[in-house]
Amino acid sequence: MLDTNLKTQLKAYLERVTQPFEIVASLDDGEKSQEMLGLLQDIVGLTDKITLKTDGNDQRRPSFALNRPNGNISLRFAGIPMGHEFTSLVLALLQVGGHPSKLAADVIEQIKGLQGEFNFETYFSLSCQNCPDVVQALNLMAVLNPNIRHVAIDGALFQDEVERRQIMSVPSIYLNGELFGQGRMGEEEILAKLDTGAAARDAEKIGAKEAFEVLVVGGGPAGAAAAIYAARKGIRTGVAAERFGGQVLDTMAIENFISVQETEGPKLARALEEHVRAYDVDIMNLQRAAALIPASGENGLHEVKLENGASLKAKTLILATGARWREMNVPGEQEYRGRGVAYCPHCDGPLFKGKRVAVIGGGNSGVEAAIDLAGIVAHVTLLEYGDTLKADAVLQRKLNSLPNVTVLKQAQTTEVKGDGQKVNGLVYKDRSTEESHNLELEGIFVQIGLLPNSEWLKGTLELSRFGEIVVDAKGQTSIPGVFAAGDVTTVPYKQIVIAVGEGAKASLSAFDHLIRTSAPA
Incomplete structure (x- = not known):
């Protein structure tokens, strides 16, 4: 064996x-x-x-x-x-x-x-x-x-x-x-x-912590890099993360993280956490940020309120809360989430062996998902909203060579259908004719991009029309002393290697800010 x-x-x-x-x-x-x-x-x-x-x-x-x-x-x-x-x-x-x-x-x-x-x-x-x-x-x-x-x-x-x-x-x-x-x-x-008493105990412990010099909110690649660079400067550093590793945990094969020829998301996430823990960093896992209260006055402290009721304070902040899979936001999606509506073809694909599924989205993620699923399921229907697929040409050629894949362009999913227990179909509109069509199937894999985790910041600092945190070349946000990095920001190309670099840059910028604001007049 x-x-x-x-x-x-x-x-x-x-x-x-x-x-x-x-x-x-x-x-x-x-x-x-x-x-x-x-x-x-x-x-x-x-x-x-x-x-x-x-x-x-x-x-x-x-x-x-x-x-x-x-x-x-x-x-x-x-x-x-x-x-x-x-x-x-x-x-x-x-x-x-x-x-x-x-x-x-x-x-x-x-x-x-x-x-x-x-x-x-x-x-x-x-x-x-x-x-x-x-x-x-x-x-x-x-x-x-x-x-x-x-x-x-x-x-x-x-x-x-x-x-x-x-x-x-x-x-x-x-x-x-x-x-x-x-x-x-x-x-x-x-x-x-x-x-059930663990959350209250955590909130009490967190609330008693002294102010950090740098507090990183988020534990993905950007947050990990920021924490390491801050800790190496010898300053008091904390990380509050909803889940350490972030979206990397949901990534399968990684072949473009320079110097690492091939790895998997969970393996890289563990390596990131081990690297951070090698330094004197206070890691607070399972902590979701709920609100930001900017510092009042030049020497004040920024405050991050957490969902469990606790608060953390810091001289500087680095926001690295990342992004999540974008949802279709159509009737039936939430009702049948985990009951036929899925977001990870690598994880859930084997459960649909021999069945009919749809993939929503014609970018690289969607086409890769359709290719993977075609080797497991009976038939894949890929629905693309636009009139052309956005995936790389090599992926499109592979997709078009598969006999059990149908591609529908200008197809807008309008409803997920089910029998009360699980998915049994979807409704889509042909955008070229405005006609509605029903597809009978057992699974729907949603692959339509990312949504920044920035809702908790609305009305506090400047966000783009897509909800991304607006940053300058140094990672500075619209609030002095508050920096941001990674997929939650306006920096283009949402890639792990870019997030790591942006996290390091934001951390160096935060350290520079500390030096300049703490220097005597």
Whole structure:
């Protein structure tokens, strides 16, 4: 199952296992069970700390559990955790085997202190780059707290469950049989939903913090670069981020980040966070900005109010809140979000195997999505609002070569249709004739560009007609001492490498501002 190179790497990792445990497999006569058995035999052949049993009686087959002799862990994989989930498997083996987690000590204690019964089920797809964060978080929580049980389920392998629960987006997380959440979540996000007093405690801690010299709002590439450049100057630096990594977390292949030939969004996001944490930076994750109160007077402090009620103050601010996928804003879109309306073809595409889908948008993202989906689904209809596709010529040639793709130009989506449970079609208007048409399908992937995360700043500083923060060549906004960087600004070309550079520039500008405003007259 595992090639020689992968076995060598895994053997090195398994040397960190200190506590013996067993793998208990529940198998049947199917091909996938044989694949799983081969994987598990490869694993136990690399260490004497792990034993394999094949007499499991779990109803999901193939599946396997990781059990300690004392039986205080309930952690199971239903499916073969390869692809993006192979890292989840390796971490689970290490953590069940006694290797400590790098999770912050206070978060570990919070997990251990949870009371009650928590039976989690996570549905993932092997091509989903968001799923491993959820699987790894819940696996670790199951290792740390015997009240928490977790099963990670490959939706493509257990299609009957996916159909029964009408799952059309991954990761989908169930707690005690009820839908708990969808999309990327880490330990802190999960804890925030389980521990209802956590938000109030966070607000109290944040409100007690002293003023920063530089406060970065946002944790994407621009925010990370800004924080690093500020911290290297030796000044008091803080980062308040809704989710560290930003939109990069939702990006699949990255091949244009100079000096890194090829990587994936979540991997780059982890590297950014590790780099920031290498410096003396106060990172406040899961914090969404709600309002900006500019400083009054030359030596005053800017204030950022957070949604949890806390406030942060700073001499200078760097706003790097990024952008998000633009929505169609048509009837039915929100009602069927996650039930046929999707925004990540890499994550959710496998759930639509053999079905009919539409892709909205003819730019690079839309055409790339249509090409990817064409290899999975029965048919793709791409709808472009204009009279020509905007994607690169090489992508258009590939798209036009595919037999199961239809391209509709001058097509304006006007409504998402459904049966109350899931999408069953859409309505579009032919802009050349003004006639309306119905398309019967099971999935809609929206790829129509980005929307800046700047609503909380309206009426406070200058925004463009597109909602972007207006900045000058140094990243300065219309408010002295408040700078901005990345996709939320008017800087053209929304690229990771540009955001990193703009973040560094804004940070240097903020430091220059501090020097000049604090100098004696």
